[in-house]
Amino acid sequence: MNFLRSIVFYFAFYAVSAVLVIGAFCSLPFSHKSMHAFVRGWTNWHRWCVTHILRITVRIEGELAQGPVLYVIKHESFFEAIDAPTLLPLPAVFAKRELFDIPFWGKAALKYGLIPVARDGGASALRSMLAEAKGKVDDGRPLVILPEGTRVPHGENPPMRAGFAGMYKLLKLPVVPIAVNSGPLYQRRIKRKGVITYKIGEMVPPGLPRAEAEARVHAAINALN
Numbered sequence: 001m002n003f004l005r006s007i008v009f010y011f012a013f014y015a016v017s018a019v020l021v022i023g024a025f026c027s028l029p030f031s032h033k034s035m036h037a038f039v040r041g042w043t044n045w046h047r048w049c050v051t052h053i054l055r056i057t058v059r060i061e062g063e064l065a066q067g068p069v070l071y072v073i074k075h076e077s078f079f080e081a082i083d084a085p086t087l088l089p090l091p092a093v094f095a096k097r098e099l100f101d102i103p104f105w106g107k108a109a110l111k112y113g114l115i116p117v118a119r120d121g122g123a124s125a126l127r128s129m130l131a132e133a134k135g136k137v138d139d140g141r142p143l144v145i146l147p148e149g150t151r152v153p154h155g156e157n158p159p160m161r162a163g164f165a166g167m168y169k170l171l172k173l174p175v176v177p178i179a180v181n182s183g184p185l186y187q188r189r190i191k192r193k194g195v196i197t198y199k200i201g202e203m204v205p206p207g208l209p210r211a212e213a214e215a216r217v218h219a220a221i222n223a224l225n
Helices: 002-027 032-052 078-087 097-101 105-112 122-138 162-171 210-221
Strands: 056-061 070-073 092-096 115-117 143-145 175-180 194-200
Touching: 002 032, 002 105, 032 056, 032 078, 032 105, 070 162, 070 210, 078 092, 078 194, 092 097, 092 122, 097 105, 097 115, 115 122, 122 143, 122 162, 143 162, 162 210, 175 210
Parallel strands: 056 194, 070 143, 070 175, 092 115, 092 143
Antiparallel strands: 175 194
16 A cells, blocks of 8 residues: 555656646746745645645644744655745755756745755855845744755764854854654655654754754754654
């Protein structure tokens, strides 16, 4: 049944995704609100497919923050990356630069407010990324970073990349760490029925020493391992 549900999921999700992504791209010259609605429709469609086709229940433990904060989310699968605009109100997600080369999707993602991360871009790339992030904060949007930089198998807790410490220091925002255990269910090929849990950790205030902030966030995002 997992195999059959996965086949139906891929067909349903990607067929509708193609329409919605093209719709978002075509709406770019006209209205940000229309484009945001297409993105919201896409991520909500994904959540619908996850819950109704894959039979995965999504559970949230704890309370999300109000206003601009830096969310730091454990990254075990594509689930939490796609699901972010359903979980959070109009989030600005830090994403690796290569993703923006995807036809249609890349331009729509930039307009929506995703922030490209050029890992080897040096100081100028960091300044550009910081300016983009501050602009989103000024608009009242939450920021999202996946601190390991790539998907991590469930049960593993590698150190976070230096990008988190840099953003924490420069943005001076409170941090909300979120653990998620999507890896065992939302696998690359065959998805499995079950429960995916978001566990919202205690808010980490700005201005702490780097080692303390990293230790608190690292422990919180790995709380479900």
